[in-house]
Amino acid sequence: MAAKAQFVREYKLLAVGEPSIGKSSLIVQFTRNYFPVTYDPTIEDSYRKECVIDKEIAIIEVLDTACQNDYYSPMIKHYLDNAEGVLLVYSIISRNSFLLMDTxxxxxxxxxxxxxxxxxxxxxxxxxxxxxVSVSEARDVAARFGCNFIETSAKNGINVDEPFFAVAREIMRQNKVQAQYYFALG
Incomplete structure (x- = not known):
């Protein structure tokens, strides 16, 4: 009996936020299942992980950016052009990193x-x-942005997969809505 071929969907995600807030640690924990003990400032790095989301095989590619206080950098705009979804990352122990979410x-x-x-x-x-940064503050900003919010700990393995899967699911949902729209037109 021949194996059934399964479509593999790739999701291109972008992680943005201030330096030293745990973006790279979260991404490494998600893609490689370990917590990096030493801090090596990110220049720019890309990570990939094959996983199963809602019974579908997916490859999640995450671009880890080095946002160096230049909020309107042409590089951020370039990264966004290629991304299908974004993780807006801040540290709960850095009010400044949270305040930059609006920017x-x-x-x-x-x-x-x-x-x-x-x-x-x-x-x-x-x-x-x-x-x-309180949980209620973060929830309020997420509600204002019209997106979800989650807290994580790469060090303790808390909610590591969830933010990546949540963005991939939202991409899936939007793609299905768009496909239904085009099907209805056609």
Whole structure:
């Protein structure tokens, strides 16, 4: 009996946020299942992981950016051109990284539109005693942006897969809606 060929969908995601907030650690934990103990500042790196999302094989490619305080960098715009979804990342122990979510969101909406798939990701939730951003604040911003919100800990393996899968599911949902629209027209 021949094996049934299965379509593999690739999702191109972009992680944006300030340096040293845990973007790379989260991505490495997601794609390679380990927590990097030493910090090596990211220049730009791309990671891939094959996984199963809702019984479908998927390859998630994540571009880890090095946002160096130049919020309107041409590089961010270039990265956005190739992305299908975004993880807006801040650290729960850095109010400044959280306050910059509006700036990044503005860029995304300007370049990709209001309904572009994204999620707000609070990293380092294992450092509750150093928290500077409340869960309710993050939920309020996510509601204002019209996206989901989740807190993670790459170090403790908390909610590591969820933000990547959530954005991929939103891309899937939007693709199905778009396909139904074109089918209805055709």
């Amino acid at each position: 990044y969101h503005e860029q995304i909406v300007e370049r990709k539109g209001q309904s572009f798939p994204m999620i707000i990701v609070g990293t380092k939730c294992d450092l509750e005693q150093k928290r500077q």
